[in-house]
Amino acid sequence: MSDDTPKDLSQDFPLDGRKGLPEHLRVLADLYPRTEWRGHPNFNDLTSFWLERHGMFRQLNDLLVESSEKRLDGANPRYGRELxxxxxxYLNQLHGHHQIEDHHYFPQFIPLDRRLxxxxxILDRxxxxLDGHIHALAASTNAVxxxxxxxxxxxxxxxxxxxAQKAFRAFLHRHLEDEEDLVVPVILEYGAALS
Incomplete structure (x- = not known):
């Protein structure tokens, strides 16, 4: 007797074990390579702003890593204030950004293409x-x-x-890249349905 119940995939592809989106979730990403995003007619100002926010998170994490490295080299007297x-x-903006995605944007995108x-x-998980990493990063920062x-x-x-900052950067970069590869192609494919 075989069990035809679909396998629960909800815990597959954890953030700390992924190298990118699994192939079956790249159906639109493969149709819309990153190099073609900005030239697409459905690429709008909101999408550009969203990608800029992701860029800001990457830059802030890099700035924090560099600041800590300079401190350990004895070359950052303003470390405490900057930190x-x-x-x-960084952490407040990142948390707020995720809340907006989870409660506003993602629920709009899911019905557009159930394959995704x-x-x-995965992004919600x-x-x-990342919330756990945010708390750990905050605790490490407070200790310093x-x-x-x-x-x-x-x-x-x-x-x-x-x-902790370097580990957070690795997790965050993986998440942001996967999120972009999922969200932007949905916007490009179904832009008219989002207006």
């Missing part, structure tokens, strides 16, 4: 996984800031923070 300002902005529904489930405020040596905490 507090940029980390707070699992992809949006990514957001939950507490040492700095107390006038104590923060090298151990700064090294741990740098490791």
């Amino acid at each position: 507090q300002h940029y980390t707070s902005m 529904e699992q992809g949006f489930e 990514d957001h939950h996984a 800031l507490q040492k700095i405020a107390a006038g104590d040596n923060d090298e151990k905490e700064a090294r741990a923070l740098l490791d």
